[in-house]
Amino acid sequence: MPCEPGGQNAPMVEDARGSEVLSPEALTSEEIHTALGALLDRRDSGASGTVLGAGSDDLAAGRRFLEALVDGGWMVPTWPARHGGRDADASEAVLIDTVMGDYDVADLYPYGVGLNLVGPVLLDHGRPDQQDRWLRPIADGSQIWCQMFSEPDAGSDLANAGMRAERDGGEWVLNGSKVWTSRGAYARWGMCLARTDPSVAKHRGLTMFAVDMTAIGVEVRGLEQINGDRHFTEVFVSDVRVPDADRIGDLGAGWGLTVETLAHERATIGGRSFGGGDTEAQGLPSWLEGWRSSGHLNDPVVRQRAVRAFILHRVNQMTVARAAFALGDGETPGPEGSGAKLRSVAAFKARAYLGKDLAGAAGMLTGTEGHLEFLTAPSMSIRGGTDEVQRNIVGERVLGLPGEPRVDKDAAYVDLKKSR
Numbered sequence: 001m002p003c004e005p006g007g008q009n010a011p012m013v014e015d016a017r018g019s020e021v022l023s024p025e026a027l028t029s030e031e032i033h034t035a036l037g038a039l040l041d042r043r044d045s046g047a048s049g050t051v052l053g054a055g056s057d058d059l060a061a062g063r064r065f066l067e068a069l070v071d072g073g074w075m076v077p078t079w080p081a082r083h084g085g086r087d088a089d090a091s092e093a094v095l096i097d098t099v100m101g102d103y104d105v106a107d108l109y110p111y112g113v114g115l116n117l118v119g120p121v122l123l124d125h126g127r128p129d130q131q132d133r134w135l136r137p138i139a140d141g142s143q144i145w146c147q148m149f150s151e152p153d154a155g156s157d158l159a160n161a162g163m164r165a166e167r168d169g170g171e172w173v174l175n176g177s178k179v180w181t182s183r184g185a186y187a188r189w190g191m192c193l194a195r196t197d198p199s200v201a202k203h204r205g206l207t208m209f210a211v212d213m214t215a216i217g218v219e220v221r222g223l224e225q226i227n228g229d230r231h232f233t234e235v236f237v238s239d240v241r242v243p244d245a246d247r248i249g250d251l252g253a254g255w256g257l258t259v260e261t262l263a264h265e266r267a268t269i270g271g272r273s274f275g276g277g278d279t280e281a282q283g284l285p286s287w288l289e290g291w292r293s294s295g296h297l298n299d300p301v302v303r304q305r306a307v308r309a310f311i312l313h314r315v316n317q318m319t320v321a322r323a324a325f326a327l328g329d330g331e332t333p334g335p336e337g338s339g340a341k342l343r344s345v346a347a348f349k350a351r352a353y354l355g356k357d358l359a360g361a362a363g364m365l366t367g368t369e370g371h372l373e374f375l376t377a378p379s380m381s382i383r384g385g386t387d388e389v390q391r392n393i394v395g396e397r398v399l400g401l402p403g404e405p406r407v408d409k410d411a412a413y414v415d416l417k418k419s420r
């Protein structure tokens with residue numbers, strides 16, 4: 001390892017493979033810099049970042065990056081060292097994340113579901129043998145996960161999921177279809193919500209499974225997006241046998257796990273900085289600096305729109321940093337993730353649409369700067385739950401406003417009207 005945190009006498013701990021991992025005690029940012037500097041190249045501050053992986057699915061680059069970081073536990077510092085983390089506390093994880101912003105970070109979009117959603121849920125609810133099997137391959141990038149929640153009849157109303165899971169001895173037999181499955185084209189595992197008991201209310205009869213995407217009966221069909229993404233899919237599941245050992249959480253506990261997973265997803269989307277130069281804690285981000293130096297901000301209307309995007313972005317950064325401390329202290333993300341997602345999406349769209357306007361007639365050409373952001377922007381208000389649904393969550397769970405009428409809340413799923 002390239003540096004010794006906490007000085008030369010800092011204790012070392014062993015990870016599951018027996019290799020030495022630095023103790024997480026009292027790392028300074030200089031020590032983190034020394035360690036990361038030996039593994040990664042410095043970031044070019046003017047370089048543009050990726051847009052949620054849009055148009056680029058460089059699996060190999062992401063895997064190389066994760067492999068380089070896994071032994072030090074730098075990518076998922078709060079995870080246990082034996083699973084590819086370094087047992088860091090919240091403040092150290094935030095420090096590592098901040099320092100990481102100075103380095104050239106690969107596009108980790110393909111690995112996002114595993115690292116940000118499945119991993120935390122497995123740490124909270126997975127059995128020890130499941131944690132042993134799945135966490136390290138997530139941390140080192142050797143196994144990619146996708147999220148199989150949405151169905152043709154269950155999007156915003158996800159509790160309506162109809163994928164059937166019927167018990168057969170020590171196995172479950174799954175039948176149904178999922179849609180809008182990002183990363184389905186290359187995922188090895190799918191975190192899949194399925195109905196194990198149709199005789200109870202829709203929220204109560206659901207269970208979570210890990211589906212091996214290479215299993216017989218799993219058919220993945222591609223859906224190409226307007227921004228060029230080709231990993232987007234629909235997944236048909238026909239008599240797929242899933243061992244009970246691959247059930248995540250208790251029977252009937254799928255809805256609770258879904259809510260928790262979505263809260264992680266919204267906190268992650270809300271916490272993302274999109275594009276180059278957004279990570280600076282002070283000063284103007286590079287995109288705003290670019291508009292200033294090219295004279296665009298001399299126009300008061302442009303200035304107002306640009307500063308609105310910047311304020312949304314900066315307020316979100318601060319709120320997310322506060323939430324990250326709470327998360328690292330062992331709390332599960334809650335409805336504040338919906339607020340973060342709304343703000344970050346609004347900031348992203350404001351910036352993408354203004355950038356397109358500023359390009360003038362040239363902006364009609366594909367390949368011009370900001371075109372990918374422009375094409376990706378509409379989807380931001382849908383993925384991870386729509387803006388309308390986030391506002392409902394904030395209204396009901398944060399502001400305490402009266403809930404929407406939910407006439408089917410207590411009826412048995414089997415008695416509900418279905419579209420087919």
Ligand SMILES: Cc1cc2nc3c(=O)[nH]c(=O)nc-3n(C[C@H](O)[C@H](O)[C@H](O)COP(=O)(O)OP(=O)(O)OC[C@H]3O[C@@H](n4cnc5c(N)ncnc54)[C@H](O)[C@@H]3O)c2cc1C
Pocket residue numbers: 146147148149150151152154155156157179180181182183379382383384385386387388389392404
């Ligand atoms: C780019 C992208 C990636 C995605 N990736 C995944 C993935 O990896 N895994 C996965 O499982 N899903 C994924 N999704 C699916 C996504 O979560 C759903 O599209 C989303 O939750 C909306 O569901 P729906 O498309 O069925 O729309 P619907 O639920 O049918 O909604 C249609 C419209 O009605 C509105 N509406 C619905 N209910 C209410 C309400 N109660 N109050 C107010 N308005 C309401 C919605 O806001 C929307 O405008 C992805 C979607 C996109 C666009």
